[in-house]
Amino acid sequence: MALNCGIVGLTNVGKTTLFNCVSKTKAESSNFAFSATKSNIGMADVPDLRLFEISKLVKPAKTVPASVNLVDLPGLAKGASHGEGVGNSFLADVQKTNALIHVIRCFDDPALPHVEGSIDPVRDKELIDLELQVRDLELIERKIVRCEKLLKAGEKDAKNAISFLNRVKDGLENLTNVRDVEMTESEEELYLQDLFLLTLKPVIYVCNVDEASALSGNAYSERFSEALKNENTEVIVVAGKLESEIAELENEDDRQLFLNDAGLQEPGVNRLIRSAYKLLNLKSFFTAGPKEVRAWTIKHGMNAQKAAGVIHSDLERGFIRSEVMTYDDLVQHKTEQAVKEAGKLRLEGKKYIVQDGDIMHIRFNV
Numbered sequence: 001m002a003l004n005c006g007i008v009g010l011t012n013v014g015k016t017t018l019f020n021c022v023s024k025t026k027a028e029s030s031n032f033a034f035s036a037t038k039s040n041i042g043m044a045d046v047p048d049l050r051l052f053e054i055s056k057l058v059k060p061a062k063t064v065p066a067s068v069n070l071v072d073l074p075g076l077a078k079g080a081s082h083g084e085g086v087g088n089s090f091l092a093d094v095q096k097t098n099a100l101i102h103v104i105r106c107f108d109d110p111a112l113p114h115v116e117g118s119i120d121p122v123r124d125k126e127l128i129d130l131e132l133q134v135r136d137l138e139l140i141e142r143k144i145v146r147c148e149k150l151l152k153a154g155e156k157d158a159k160n161a162i163s164f165l166n167r168v169k170d171g172l173e174n175l176t177n178v179r180d181v182e183m184t185e186s187e188e189e190l191y192l193q194d195l196f197l198l199t200l201k202p203v204i205y206v207c208n209v210d211e212a213s214a215l216s217g218n219a220y221s222e223r224f225s226e227a228l229k230n231e232n233t234e235v236i237v238v239a240g241k242l243e244s245e246i247a248e249l250e251n252e253d254d255r256q257l258f259l260n261d262a263g264l265q266e267p268g269v270n271r272l273i274r275s276a277y278k279l280l281n282l283k284s285f286f287t288a289g290p291k292e293v294r295a296w297t298i299k300h301g302m303n304a305q306k307a308a309g310v311i312h313s314d315l316e317r318g319f320i321r322s323e324v325m326t327y328d329d330l331v332q333h334k335t336e337q338a339v340k341e342a343g344k345l346r347l348e349g350k351k352y353i354v355q356d357g358d359i360m361h362i363r364f365n366v
Contacts, residue, residue: 003046003297004069005276006094006201008132009103010124011075011115014208014240016040018103019072021243022269039093040072046277046284047270048295050327050357054286055293057334066284066295068273071097077115078127091135095196099276100203102128106220106237107210121207121224129177132198137172139195140165157190164191172199179203202279205235206272214239215263234275238268283356286327287311288336298354305350308362318366322348327357 009015023042045065055063073090094100104121105114116123144165151158164187171181177199178192192200205228207221217225217237225235239262246267249255259266277283281300285307286293298307304324309316325336329344339345354360 002043002067002069003099003273003276003280003282004097005071005099005101006097007070007072007101007103008094008128009075010105010128011077012112013075013103013105013124014107015072015075015103017240017244018101018206018208018238018269019070021238021240021247021267022068022272023070023072039074039090040070042070042072044068044070044269044273046273046295046297047266048284050284051286051293051295053331054288054327054359057330058288058290058293060289060293061291062293064292064294066297068276069097075115076128076131078131091132091198095198097201098280100198100201101206101272101276102203103206103208103240104224106207106218106224107213109210119220121220122227125205125224125228129199130175133172133175133177136178136195136197136199137169139197140169140172143191143195144169161191168192203233204272204275204279205233207235207237208240209237211239211242211262213237214242214268234279236268236272236275238272243267243269283354285354285356285358285360287361288330288359289361302354303350304348304352304354304360304362307354307360308364311362314366315362315364318364319350320363320365322352322363323361324348324352325359326355327359330359 007015007019019040019042022044024044025040025042044067046068048065051063051065071094073094102125104124105119106121108119116127144162147158147161147165151162164183168178168181171178178197179200179202205224207217207224209218209221213221214237221235221237228235242262246255246258249258283298283300284295285298286295296307296310298310304322305316305319308319308322324346325339325344329339329342330336333339333342333344336345
């Protein structure tokens with residue numbers, strides 16, 4: 001299972017610049033508002049130093065990181081839900097993503113005019129929230145109509161569904177994101193799961209700052225972070241233009257030198273991907289052999305049989321057991337045989353809860 005993230009924001013905030021920093025697929029950016037005519041689709045590797053340390057020890061033919069799928073929407077504008085700018089026709093492109101990355105402009109640039117005429121990160125957030133809320137409200141209202149028909153047909157749970165959906169509708173009409181409406185996990189699963197609501201998704205905010213503010217942010221990003229201090233989210237500061245220049249360098253040593261000159265230890269986009277993992281409660285486990293060392297993404301709390309299914313459905317269906325060692329044990333003992341001789345290689349069954357950093361070999365039969 002790859003992590004899927006949708007990148008949203010107003011036009012001319014640096015979304016596509018950020019997309020190009022992260023994604024292997026590059027997209028054309030422009031200084032002109034509403035110049036994009038389609039969403040950009042890309043994929044990025046998940047930065048995980050443990051994967052490459054395992055590869056140094058195992059020496060496989062190839063090393064495959066876990067991946068993140070990205071959908072970069074064309075820039076939105078105030079009134080998009082009513083047809084302004086590119087309208088909201090592209091919002092469906094990010095409905096099935098796991099999380100949203102909301103890029104906020106926190107830099108001045110006379111050559112890149114702001115669509116609203118001034119730099120105001122909190123206002124910009126509220127504008128995008130409104131457009132997403134309008135989209136969700138349409139979906140909720142449609143489902144209420146369907147449930148009312150089911151109620152007339154004698155569907156037992158339709159009354160409960162309508163009551164719950166009206167509560168969500170009231171929240172949206174009062175400018176409350178669905179993720180902030182009080183509900184149980186079962187209510188969410190029963191009544192909302194099929195709608196892929198945009199304001200139900202967890203969101204990470206990226207304050208796109210000028211190069212001089214790459215290390216500690218600026219007044220714009222500080223004000224934005226203060227405004228969101230009570231929200232269950234994360235605000236990351238990234239200098240998009242600087243990051244794009246670093247991403248264009250082919251040599252790793254050159255990239256590191258560029259980072260050091262800016263006072264950074266790693267690209268901000270690495271922090272962004274790790275934050276998405278944390279927000280979505282995702283973990284990584286590894287498979288390692290002479291042909292391939294690979295990282296796999298799973299949800300926290302997933303058992304060994306379900307984790308095997310992330311690799312291939314046959315492994316889940318025919319799961320027998322898993323041979324498991326920890327990353328730390330492999331690094332300490334250097335080889336799988338040495339880990340086994342030290343008594344650190346374990347046999348685990350279907351119900352074993354896979355831990356972050358486990359190295360697994362699945363035994364199966366179909």
